[in-house]
Amino acid sequence: MRLSEYCDENERKWNNEEINNANKLVEYLNTKIDRNLYEVAKTNDNLEVYKYLCIWLLNFYKEELINGLKNIGITYENFEKTIITSLILSVTRESSNVDFLINVFKSNNVIKDIIKYDEGKYKLLTNYYGEIFFSKADKCFEGEIETINYIRNYGDKIIDGCHEITFYLIKKYKNYKAITSICTMSLNKKYYHSFILNDDEVIDFTSNLIMKKDDYYKLNNVIELSVLDYSEYLNKKDESIDYDESKTLFGLLRIALYNQYKKGVNLNEWK
Numbered sequence: 668m669r670l671s672e673y674c675d676e677n678e679r680k681w682n683n684e685e686i687n688n689a690n691k692l693v694e695y696l697n698t699k700i701d702r703n704l705y706e707v708a709k710t711n712d713n714l715e716v717y718k719y720l721c722i723w724l725l726n727f728y729k730e731e732l733i734n735g736l737k738n739i740g741i742t743y744e745n746f747e748k749t750i751i752t753s754l755i756l757s758v759t760r761e762s763s764n765v766d767f768l769i770n771v772f773k774s775n776n777v778i779k780d781i782i783k784y785d786e787g788k789y790k791l792l793t794n795y796y797g798e799i800f801f802s803k804a805d806k807c808f809e810g811e812i813e814t815i816n817y818i819r820n821y822g823d824k825i826i827d828g829c830h831e832i833t834f835y836l837i838k839k840y841k842n843y844k845a846i847t848s849i850c851t852m853s854l855n856k857k858y859y860h861s862f863i864l865n866d867d868e869v870i871d872f873t874s875n876l877i878m879k880k881d882d883y884y885k886l887n888n889v890i891e892l893s894v895l896d897y898s899e900y901l902n903k904k905d906e907s908i909d910y911d912e913s914k915t916l917f918g919l920l921r922i923a924l925y926n927q928y929k930k931g932v933n934l935n936e937w938k
Contacts, residue, residue, distance in 0.1 A: 673924060692854065696728070725771065754791070800878070801877065814836070830847070833846075837863070843865050844865075844896050847893045849889075850889055893922050906922070906925065
């Protein structure tokens, strides 16, 4: 096993698990409700059906949705984490559906309210998780012109730039630590993700988000693989380089994969 292969194998497995969950959930729901979900969503792709319709299902078929999630081993608590995160990202990314999500979540007792303060700061009042404070990262970094310009250069591709952006930030701001982790979204879909930890706050520019660590970790089910400031990165970056057979893995991800896989495994067997 080599690091690039290991990464690809995990991501392929996680993608397949999400697709299988979507298949089971949509097939179940199509037997329980009075609408054909493929016709409503105008697609036969079960994962796309779920992505398009999960909020609609919450609003009109909540009981059936909860039972369907339970049928595939997903708790309603974890579903709420996902949709609360989707609301927060809609706010920080200034999506057009923010008001719609707020109204649906209020009427379904997911949230009580969302309060906007000055300078892009918000308080989300949830029914299950209490108060969640968060801010727009670009507003908090408004005076950091070089950093903001670097982030903006990513454009729509920023969602795939978490490792590179995190590395840029730890190199520039010496007190920051890079967290590379496994997070969970949607239908228990796991993925590798890097972000900044600054004392007890997470800075995640791919989400344009700053949030307390405890809330961020709870909502995203964060499993830490590596925690590094820039000097620690320099000390560790060469340990794993021989195990990246592709020579394409970004440094932070490579170190995290190395940490993940080396537990109980003889790395000399990889070469």
